[in-house]
Amino acid sequence: MSHVAKAARILLATLREIFDEAAYARFLLRSQMASSQAAYAAFWRERESSHERRSRCC
Amino acid sequence: MSRFVSIVVWGAVAALAALAVGVVAVHRGEPISTLWLVVAAACCFALGFRFYSKFIAAKILALDALRATPAERLENGRDFVVTNKWVVFGHHFAAIAGPGPLVGPVLAAQFGYLPGTLWVLAGAVFAGCVQDFVILLFSVRRDGKSITEMAREEIGRVGGFVAYGAVIAILIIILAVAALVVVNALKGSPWGTFTIAMTIPIALLMGVYLRRIRPGKVLEVSVFGFLLVLLAIWGGQWVSQTPSMARVFTLQASSLAMLIIVYGFAASALPVWLLLAPRDYLSTFVKLGAIALLAVGIVVLHPALHMPAVTRFADGTGPVFAGKIFPFAFITIACGAISGFHSLISIGTTPKLIARETQTRMVGYGGMLAEAAVAIMAITAACVLQPGVYFAINSPAGVVGQTPVAATATISGWGFPVTASEMQALAHAVGEQTLFNRTGGAPAFAVGMAHIFSQSLGGEKVMGLWYHFAVMFEALFILSLLDAGTRAVRFMIQDALSHIYQPLGQTSWYPSILTTSAVIVGAWGYFLWQGVKDPLGGINSLWPLFGIANQLLAAVALCAATTIVIKMHRTKYVLVTLVPLAWLVAVTFTAAWQKVLDRDPHLGFLAQAQALAAGPATAATPRLIFNNRLDAALTAVFVVMVAMVLIESVRGWIAVLSGRKEARMKETPFVMTRLVEGKA
Numbered sequence: 001m002s003h004v005a006k007a008a009r010i011l012l013a014t015l016r017e018i019f020d021e022a023a024y025a026r027f028l029l030r031s032q033m034a035s036s037q038a039a040y041a042a043f044w045r046e047r048e049s050s051h052e053r054r055s056r057c058c
Numbered sequence: 059m060s061r062f063v064s065i066v067v068w069g070a071v072a073a074l075a076a077l078a079v080g081v082v083a084v085h086r087g088e089p090i091s092t093l094w095l096v097v098a099a100a101c102c103f104a105l106g107f108r109f110y111s112k113f114i115a116a117k118i119l120a121l122d123a124l125r126a127t128p129a130e131r132l133e134n135g136r137d138f139v140v141t142n143k144w145v146v147f148g149h150h151f152a153a154i155a156g157p158g159p160l161v162g163p164v165l166a167a168q169f170g171y172l173p174g175t176l177w178v179l180a181g182a183v184f185a186g187c188v189q190d191f192v193i194l195l196f197s198v199r200r201d202g203k204s205i206t207e208m209a210r211e212e213i214g215r216v217g218g219f220v221a222y223g224a225v226i227a228i229l230i231i232i233l234a235v236a237a238l239v240v241v242n243a244l245k246g247s248p249w250g251t252f253t254i255a256m257t258i259p260i261a262l263l264m265g266v267y268l269r270r271i272r273p274g275k276v277l278e279v280s281v282f283g284f285l286l287v288l289l290a291i292w293g294g295q296w297v298s299q300t301p302s303m304a305r306v307f308t309l310q311a312s313s314l315a316m317l318i319i320v321y322g323f324a325a326s327a328l329p330v331w332l333l334l335a336p337r338d339y340l341s342t343f344v345k346l347g348a349i350a351l352l353a354v355g356i357v358v359l360h361p362a363l364h365m366p367a368v369t370r371f372a373d374g375t376g377p378v379f380a381g382k383i384f385p386f387a388f389i390t391i392a393c394g395a396i397s398g399f400h401s402l403i404s405i406g407t408t409p410k411l412i413a414r415e416t417q418t419r420m421v422g423y424g425g426m427l428a429e430a431a432v433a434i435m436a437i438t439a440a441c442v443l444q445p446g447v448y449f450a451i452n453s454p455a456g457v458v459g460q461t462p463v464a465a466t467a468t469i470s471g472w473g474f475p476v477t478a479s480e481m482q483a484l485a486h487a488v489g490e491q492t493l494f495n496r497t498g499g500a501p502a503f504a505v506g507m508a509h510i511f512s513q514s515l516g517g518e519k520v521m522g523l524w525y526h527f528a529v530m531f532e533a534l535f536i537l538s539l540l541d542a543g544t545r546a547v548r549f550m551i552q553d554a555l556s557h558i559y560q561p562l563g564q565t566s567w568y569p570s571i572l573t574t575s576a577v578i579v580g581a582w583g584y585f586l587w588q589g590v591k592d593p594l595g596g597i598n599s600l601w602p603l604f605g606i607a608n609q610l611l612a613a614v615a616l617c618a619a620t621t622i623v624i625k626m627h628r629t630k631y632v633l634v635t636l637v638p639l640a641w642l643v644a645v646t647f648t649a650a651w652q653k654v655l656d657r658d659p660h661l662g663f664l665a666q667a668q669a670l671a672a673g674p675a676t677a678a679t680p681r682l683i684f685n686n687r688l689d690a691a692l693t694a695v696f697v698v699m700v701a702m703v704l705i706e707s708v709r710g711w712i713a714v715l716s717g718r719k720e721a722r723m724k725e726t727p728f729v730m731t732r733l734v735e736g737k738a
Binding site: 010011013014015016017018019020021023024025026027029030035036037039040041043044046047048049057058 | 149
């Protein structure tokens, strides 16, 4: 059962990373903000100004 | 596992691989089960990962678990983050798996199932996975540098310049080809057009929900968006059956092309959180689910392959695209075997998340194997169709004839029997008005996928829903690529323009955004329009152009990799990167030569221009002649650029090997890891 739970945790963590939820959580932690409209807007401002632009393959 | 057990187990896997590949290669006559393909792929990929990637990791790259990665050394909670290896693997796979491994193998199925299958198996294990793996590791050892930076530093300034130019050119061509695939999938299809149109307000709704209502709850809103998309598919059926609504959503190829061009411009200029990001989330959600579903469907239902192992079109007279198996099968299937585009992804986010060097093997090599498995699924989906049906869907009217009767007579005359009534019944079953001349690969893949699922899940009654689910899944993929690709090229051009006038580089300055967006959309829109108006269906000229450009980028990446391998004093293992490089050079240069100079008007751009000039003139003739000459010039430029990189690389290798030049690399110095075993 613990293996199943571990696999489920990893799957959820993977989805959170793919869907930027983990990045947003790290942003909140780093900037010591609570989740809000303003925080999410700041998160996107940072992402757009970043040189790290996610690529997608063909 | 003890050594004896290991030998027995891997010996059995090798024997099974040999048996399955042998059956796939030798069997002729009666249809064979898709399980043989699945077993051949599973065993070959397992062997490749277990032995070949381990050999590369140990002998060439000397992966060092004690060497701190940039994710650890530069951890900032933003770009550089130590991440669980399975999470990085999933993230990397989601980034590299686009529509390419679905569309290319479907088009290459005109040669039969065997050439594509063998190329995917061998190409992935010995070329594609190697490229992804070594480039990822070299990027990790250079703090996540890009392929253009690595090419400039390790090969020379020409390498960097060519890599930069190739990236922009490839992106523009791929965006045009991808848009053309969507146009061909949606033309004359009110159901499909309605469903895809609905994904735009759904994405906007998701964007507003994320921004205003539940900030950051992406998984939650993706599930919500997915349910709305399913509702849109169901609603599309109602639209197609309601004459007044069906009229509104039944569009010709040229109208769809204009709408996609306008959409591309809007998506590039709108704030990323509003349309691009939600659509990307939705597309990824659907993509991961649909790929998993298809994998389960193929393994559980294992339908028979009706396409012959090798068709008569191996001689180069194929209707889907012109050209012989060599070199065209190898540029038609790029993603799935080897794709230069991956060298861009391998140096994006992934190297900044890897906790240990040793994990690059699973993420780089293993991630590409997963994509190759997707390509095998696409070959399966195309080849479970009756060959006559496959060719009726994928052949342009300019080749097989304008009417159903003419088309079926031509195709039946090739030895692939199909009737107009059979095609009409199939079109009716999937909710389309016609399935003739639906070039581009997406409709054939969708019919194949619907065919597989209709064998168990709901039967033929729900075939239309499955078909449109597959079309929606591919179109969503492609439109996400259009959004992200247009924006990516825009950033690259803005970066370059900032050296001329600094404000042009600001990604939030609207005059710059609008100008550069218009230039990029105009560029891929031009090629899209060219494809829509091409009497041979567009795919015939544009897909090879994309394939050549993509594989040439892979050649640039392998030049950089070979240079680094030589500088690492691992010259005795240099064939690992040199053989794929030599193969790609042979394939792409031959393909380019034939596409430019072959005397067959169906194959050579210049011969087609000449044939058009000699034939009866219409209003479109001057433009068609110009387009063919433009394609020829573009292909020639690609080849010259890569030849320059190749020459510069070879000169560098000779200088290093003869001792005339110091083998100096730009690696980050070794730093001991501080990570405990559990964290990595």
